[in-house]
Amino acid sequence: MTLPDLTTLWTDLHQLIRQTLATNELAQGGLLIAALSAAAVYARTLPGLLWSRLKHHTTFTLDVQGEDPAFPWLAAWLAAQPVGRKLRHLGVVTRFNEQMGGQNLTLGTDRDGDEINVRLVPLSGQVLLRFRGHWLLARPERQQRKSESERLLGYTHSLTFRMLARSRSIVPALLQEAYDFTAGKADGRVEIHVPQYEGWRLVERRPARPLNSLIYDTDLVSGLHRDLQAFFADREWYAGMGIPYRRGFLLHGPPGNGKSSLVAALAGAFGLNVCVLNLATPDLSDDRLTSLLANLPRRALLLLEDIDAVFLGREPRAPTVKLSFNGLLNALDGVAAGEGRLTFMTTNDLAGLDPALIRPGRADRHLRLANATQAQLGGMLRRFWPDWSVEDAAHLAAQIPDGALSMAQVQEFLLERRSDEHAVRRDWLGLRPGEQGCPTRLSLRAG
Numbered sequence: 001m002t003l004p005d006l007t008t009l010w011t012d013l014h015q016l017i018r019q020t021l022a023t024n025e026l027a028q029g030g031l032l033i034a035a036l037s038a039a040a041v042y043a044r045t046l047p048g049l050l051w052s053r054l055k056h057h058t059t060f061t062l063d064v065q066g067e068d069p070a071f072p073w074l075a076a077w078l079a080a081q082p083v084g085r086k087l088r089h090l091g092v093v094t095r096f097n098e099q100m101g102g103q104n105l106t107l108g109t110d111r112d113g114d115e116i117n118v119r120l121v122p123l124s125g126q127v128l129l130r131f132r133g134h135w136l137l138a139r140p141e142r143q144q145r146k147s148e149s150e151r152l153l154g155y156t157h158s159l160t161f162r163m164l165a166r167s168r169s170i171v172p173a174l175l176q177e178a179y180d181f182t183a184g185k186a187d188g189r190v191e192i193h194v195p196q197y198e199g200w201r202l203v204e205r206r207p208a209r210p211l212n213s214l215i216y217d218t219d220l221v222s223g224l225h226r227d228l229q230a231f232f233a234d235r236e237w238y239a240g241m242g243i244p245y246r247r248g249f250l251l252h253g254p255p256g257n258g259k260s261s262l263v264a265a266l267a268g269a270f271g272l273n274v275c276v277l278n279l280a281t282p283d284l285s286d287d288r289l290t291s292l293l294a295n296l297p298r299r300a301l302l303l304l305e306d307i308d309a310v311f312l313g314r315e316p317r318a319p320t321v322k323l324s325f326n327g328l329l330n331a332l333d334g335v336a337a338g339e340g341r342l343t344f345m346t347t348n349d350l351a352g353l354d355p356a357l358i359r360p361g362r363a364d365r366h367l368r369l370a371n372a373t374q375a376q377l378g379g380m381l382r383r384f385w386p387d388w389s390v391e392d393a394a395h396l397a398a399q400i401p402d403g404a405l406s407m408a409q410v411q412e413f414l415l416e417r418r419s420d421e422h423a424v425r426r427d428w429l430g431l432r433p434g435e436q437g438c439p440t441r442l443s444l445r446a447g
């Protein structure tokens with residue numbers, strides 16, 4: 001059919017409809033009914049349409065899933081709001097010796113002297129509250145998770161905030177307030193993480209040790225502090241130079257001279273957490289090590305303890321070792337190695353290490369923490385007895401040769417006599433190598 005044919009057909013049809021409508025009353029009625037029905041249908045859906053348009057333009061919805069780190073902040077914040085206290089389905093989060101921020105309840109002190117703190121979190125319900133002049137509808141939810149065989153796999157949690165606001169600025173404001181209220185309040189404690197499968201598990205939050213509580217007679221601590229400061233400030237410089245943004249330190253020396261303590265104190269000073277990995281961890285394979293290093297938590301430094309424990313040179317020390325020497329090197333600086341990583345390795349046996357493991361790039365700086373010098377002994381005495389004069393402490397310290405004792409041995413000796421300074425003077429000369437028990441360890445060791 002050609003175009004002129006189609007035009008003629010349409011004109012004929014149009015005339016026929018007009019004639020029918022003008023002359024036929026039945027057709028007129030039918031059209032009227034159809035038009036009225038369409039109007040009625042539209043009128044019925046109109047409020048819904050208007051409502052959803054209004055909602056779209058005047059509200060925001062924030063959905064937070066239980067696995068997200070922001071979930072506990074928002075849940076604790078909500079539970080602590082006056083209306084949040086009306087939510088009647090609550091869960092409990094318990095921590096030892098840790099104020100979690102938010103609405104905490106201290107139940108008492110356990111036998112280790114740790115405070116038992118609990119925080120209540122809402123699990124379900126719905127409340128309306130005001131936040132910075134806006135209305136918020138908050139709805140915590142909990143749903144059962146089931147496997148395909150209908151086996152219960154626990155629960156998933158979520159929190160939905162619907163807010164009456166024209167601008168989105170309320171969303172970051174709410175998140176910020178919840179963060180400041182809970183996690184942001186977390187004091188300067190250092191989190192200790194140990195490996196769990198391919199990731200990390202938080203095992204302890206301990207008060208950060210002040211750097212000046214460690215006594216060295218060189219400017220080792222201030223030098224390290226400057227080094228780390230420069231590292232954190234120089235990210236862009238590394239990128240511009242094409243140098244991998246990583247820094248490694250090797251701390252070596254006899255046991256009990258503060259290798260682990262120094263790492264923990266530096267972590268505290270820079271607000272970092274510590275991930276402790278002992279290469280002798282059972283079942284540590286090349287793949288698992290690579291995953292662990294790729295999955296380090298945020299703001300964490302990696303402490304590889306006793307790196308001499310697994311390899312003598314490049315050879316495994318035991319047939320049970322699953323890790324290969326090359327796997328270790330690759331994990332430390334291969335393609336998959338994380339950017340921005342700070343690694344501290346410790347060893348008591350520098351001679352047993354293969355040079356490849358501690359070459360610059362893997363361990364950029366090597367620092368020896370040797371047994372106590374007389375200056376350190378004097379410093380340690382004055383830490384325990386701050387009102388002793390420098391000369392008095394130096395006089396006592398001069399009676400023990402440099403390098404004869406570890407700092408841990410001296411600390412143990414002083415701890416035992418901490419309420420009896422005469423006993424310190426009386427027994428000091430008896431403080432000879434081999435006369436003390438084993439040095440205490442800070443025990444940052446991974447399981």
Ligand SMILES: Nc1ncnc2c1ncn2[C@@H]1O[C@H](COP(=O)(O)OP(=O)(O)OP(=O)(O)O)[C@@H](O)[C@H]1O
Pocket residue numbers: 213214215216254255256257258259260261262347348369407408409411439440441442443
């Ligand atoms: N330089 C120091 N100043 C003050 N205290 C120290 C110093 N070195 C060690 N100590 C004390 O000695 C104890 C043991 O220290 P730490 O565990 O850090 O030593 P380490 O070198 O890591 O030992 P190891 O090689 O056995 O792991 C700690 O309790 C710490 O307080």
